[in-house]
Amino acid sequence: MPSVEPSRTPCWYRHEGALVTAFATGSHAEGAQLGRDAADLSPAADVDVRQGMVRVRLPGAPDRLVTQAEQLGQRAWASALQTAPQAAGELSVVVQAARPAAVAAFWTALLGYQRSGSVLSDPLRRRPAMLLREVGGPAGPRSWWHLDVSRPGGPSAEDAPGLGGQHLGGPFGVRAADAEGNVADVLPSGPCSEAPAVSAWHGGFAAQACWRAPTGAAAADFVVQVAGLADAAGSAVAIDRRGDRVVVDSGKDGWETQPGFPGLAAEIQAAAARAHLRAAPAGLGFVQAFLSAEDATRVRAFWRQVLGYREDRRADVLDIVDPHGLGPVVAFQDVDEPMPRGALDAFHLRCAVPAATAVDKADRARSAGGSVGEHAPGAWAVSDPEGNALELVAVPEV
Numbered sequence: 001m002p003s004v005e006p007s008r009t010p011c012w013y014r015h016e017g018a019l020v021t022a023f024a025t026g027s028h029a030e031g032a033q034l035g036r037d038a039a040d041l042s043p044a045a046d047v048d049v050r051q052g053m054v055r056v057r058l059p060g061a062p063d064r065l066v067t068q069a070e071q072l073g074q075r076a077w078a079s080a081l082q083t084a085p086q087a088a089g090e091l092s093v094v095v096q097a098a099r100p101a102a103v104a105a106f107w108t109a110l111l112g113y114q115r116s117g118s119v120l121s122d123p124l125r126r127r128p129a130m131l132l133r134e135v136g137g138p139a140g141p142r143s144w145w146h147l148d149v150s151r152p153g154g155p156s157a158e159d160a161p162g163l164g165g166q167h168l169g170g171p172f173g174v175r176a177a178d179a180e181g182n183v184a185d186v187l188p189s190g191p192c193s194e195a196p197a198v199s200a201w202h203g204g205f206a207a208q209a210c211w212r213a214p215t216g217a218a219a220a221d222f223v224v225q226v227a228g229l230a231d232a233a234g235s236a237v238a239i240d241r242r243g244d245r246v247v248v249d250s251g252k253d254g255w256e257t258q259p260g261f262p263g264l265a266a267e268i269q270a271a272a273a274r275a276h277l278r279a280a281p282a283g284l285g286f287v288q289a290f291l292s293a294e295d296a297t298r299v300r301a302f303w304r305q306v307l308g309y310r311e312d313r314r315a316d317v318l319d320i321v322d323p324h325g326l327g328p329v330v331a332f333q334d335v336d337e338p339m340p341r342g343a344l345d346a347f348h349l350r351c352a353v354p355a356a357t358a359v360d361k362a363d364r365a366r367s368a369g370g371s372v373g374e375h376a377p378g379a380w381a382v383s384d385p386e387g388n389a390l391e392l393v394a395v396p397e398v
Contacts, residue, residue, distance in 0.1 A: 011083040012069045012398045019065050022055040022087035023076050028227035037075045039220035041068045049239040050325045053087050089353030091327040092129040096346045097180050100132040106165040106178040124242050124283040128328050143347035144292045146183035150204025151285030157186040182347045192255050197266040200279040205286040207255035210247045211277035219244045225271050233264045238325050252329050288329040296332040302368040302384045306361050350391040358394040
């Protein structure tokens with residue numbers, strides 16, 4: 001279970017049209033109970049339950065949400081839960097493009113995202129958002145970053161030309177790119193097993209299932225059931241409620257690496273059937289960021305320290321993962337030959353976190369051998385030791 005530094009101070013943050021907070025917990029069940037309280041206060045609340053924390057997102061105008069936020073904080077503290085502001089951030093992907101409309105059309109079709117202005121977002125708000133930035137002039141050198149993506153029923157790399165992109169093929173035939181050369185490796189996502197007891201579970205990188213309940217309250221009750229099953233099994237799972245939908249996720253490679261996970265998946269599916277929930281796989285999917293580096297070990301150490309991630313415990317796997325199970329996996333590989341770079345990678349990451357956490361991350365970046373420049377109050381331009389860019393932004397406390 002990840003270590004979370006708690007606080008008794010109310011910590012709600014204004015982020016992308018919502019108020020967001022996180023609380024440290026001792027189990028899935030503790031987070032699920034607070035999630036049910038959040039559903040009582042705001043049926044539209046997003047709730048992310050993990051083994052060691054719970055994050056709540058209240059959508060809407062912040063000035064109209066203060067009372068709900070205060071009430072939820074009181075319920076959390078009555079349960080002896082403490083706030084964990086470092087778990088309240090979000091990691092997103094920035095795409096600089098000369099033709100944003102063409103780039104947006106490709107990525108929305110590939111990922112099943114929705115577009116609102118310059119933001120492409122997951123309808124279930126689980127995968128990282130993509131932020132479009134228009135730039136003038138011809139396209140520069142492509143980034144060392146690419147995305148690995150997978151979703152049930154989604155297009156393949158070979159479908160890329162029909163989406164306004166390119167099929168690049170690559171060693172396994174899964175590489176595609178948008179009209180300006182930003183790359184995705186598109187992996188298939190099919191059933192995790194042919195066994196009827198786990199027919200609702202789909203997998204590419206992670207085992208995922210989604211069910212729709214009759215009401216948001218019924219969905220919150222199902223989250224409590226799943227949390228109890230996960231705690232009893234000793235498994236760390238992601239349990240996310242979005243209105244009347246509940247998504248359960250093993251995490252990357254969890255079907256294979258978590259002992260007994262297929263059995264837990266069958267128990268969860270049986271519980272869904274008893275509750276008369278119906279499978280609703282639309283919107284499921286997986287996205288991870290992948291960085292090629294001349295010295296992947298050194299670069300990985302930088303990103304692990306700055307993002308507050310931990311290394312994957314498996315030998316010969318260069319992934320780093322969010323200890324809270326909220327942000328996307330970041331994977332690394334060595335390259336044999338130097339690659340060209342632009343002044344700022346066309347494809348890079350943006351990390352939006354509470355102010356104190358942002359300052360700490362900037363300090364960590366410096367100590368890990370990166371460069372840091374504050375280009376606006378509460379906003380830093382960060383580069384790792386090989387020049388890969390990160391935008392670091394402080395989100396305001398309410």
